[in-house]
Amino acid sequence: MLSYRHAFHAGNFADVLKHWVLIECIEYLKLKDKPFVYYDTHAGPGMYSLDSEFAQKTQEFETGIAQIWNDPDLPEALQAYCELVKSLNDAQSLLQYPGSPGIAKWQLRETDRLILSELHSTEHAALSENFAHDKRTEVWKEDGFNRTLKRLPPNERRALILIDPPYELKADYERVVEFLAAAHRKFAQGIYALWYPVVDRDRIEKLEDALQRSGIRNIVLFELGIEADTDGRGMTSSGMIVINPPWTLQKRIDSGINYLVERLGKGGGFSRSERLVDE
Numbered sequence: 001m002l003s004y005r006h007a008f009h010a011g012n013f014a015d016v017l018k019h020w021v022l023i024e025c026i027e028y029l030k031l032k033d034k035p036f037v038y039y040d041t042h043a044g045p046g047m048y049s050l051d052s053e054f055a056q057k058t059q060e061f062e063t064g065i066a067q068i069w070n071d072p073d074l075p076e077a078l079q080a081y082c083e084l085v086k087s088l089n090d091a092q093s094l095l096q097y098p099g100s101p102g103i104a105k106w107q108l109r110e111t112d113r114l115i116l117s118e119l120h121s122t123e124h125a126a127l128s129e130n131f132a133h134d135k136r137t138e139v140w141k142e143d144g145f146n147r148t149l150k151r152l153p154p155n156e157r158r159a160l161i162l163i164d165p166p167y168e169l170k171a172d173y174e175r176v177v178e179f180l181a182a183a184h185r186k187f188a189q190g191i192y193a194l195w196y197p198v199v200d201r202d203r204i205e206k207l208e209d210a211l212q213r214s215g216i217r218n219i220v221l222f223e224l225g226i227e228a229d230t231d232g233r234g235m236t237s238s239g240m241i242v243i244n245p246p247w248t249l250q251k252r253i254d255s256g257i258n259y260l261v262e263r264l265g266k267g268g269g270f271s272r273s274e275r276l277v278d279e
């Protein structure tokens with residue numbers, strides 16, 4: 001029984017880093033005039049109302065996107081992300097926030113395709129509605145790891161694969177590595193972007209270690225911590241691990257991530273930008 005609802009967390013500090021990295025990868029793929037496929041293994045509903053009961057209950061967006069979306073001193077690298085958020089809202093009131101499929105919907109071109117998987121019935125229904133008239137998109141109510149593996153490699157031979165599980169099941173920490181190894185065997189040249197939460201640092205060290213031993217090359221890691229690690233008392237940090245990153249990505253993220261630490265950190269905030277495995 002799935003209980004996770006991302007609407008409680010939409011626009012929080014973890015979404016800011018995740019969705020910024022996502023946009024950077026999409027914009028890089030768009031530099032070439034050749035179509036690509038965007039896969040989202042754990043898509044969620046696609047859009048979030050920040051005045052909904054869910055978002056209002058936790059107000060996590062207030063300490064995330066709300067802190068930066070119309071900051072006049074925003075670093076250049078964060079502008080495309082905040083411009084997208086602005087385009088969905090009135091100048092002064094932040095009421096709508098795009099999920100990862102929403103971001104892809106607005107950023108992809110006519111010739112690109114989207115393959116989205118979401119298992120939760122309510123989220124799947126909302127996602128299907130959000131993409132009802134979008135001919136570029138397939139929406140599946142199926143396990144996202146399996147569905148994506150079935151569809152790799154894409155005919156286009158260019159793809160971005162976002163892996164964003166809720167980690168409700170602790171097995172997800174191992175499953176993401178198994179998925180990446182299997183997907184990479186089928187399609188080694190894809191850009192894979194894996195989100196992870198830091199609730200228990202040991203789990204992330206094991207995840208990094210497993211990826212370093214997987215034989216997959218060319219992996220970078222970015223992390224935004226809003227406070228120092230605690231002993232399993234909630235998420236204090238989160239990151240993105242990118243396989244085959246755009247060659248410009250690390251420089252772009254480095255030029256904005258410490259701004260995020262300053263704006264979103266609570267004291268003890270930090271960032272990581274590291275190469276996990278060489279090319």
Ligand SMILES: C[S@@+](CC[C@H](N)C(=O)[O-])C[C@H]1O[C@@H](n2cnc3c(N)ncnc32)[C@H](O)[C@@H]1O
Pocket residue numbers: 002004005006040041042043044045046098099100101117118119120123142143144145164165166
């Ligand atoms: C972290 S949320 C996704 C948020 C979304 N990627 C975004 O950035 O807006 C994870 C989603 O995965 C869904 N989910 C959980 N297990 C799944 C599975 N095995 N396959 C596909 N979706 C799953 C949950 O219902 C939830 O909506």
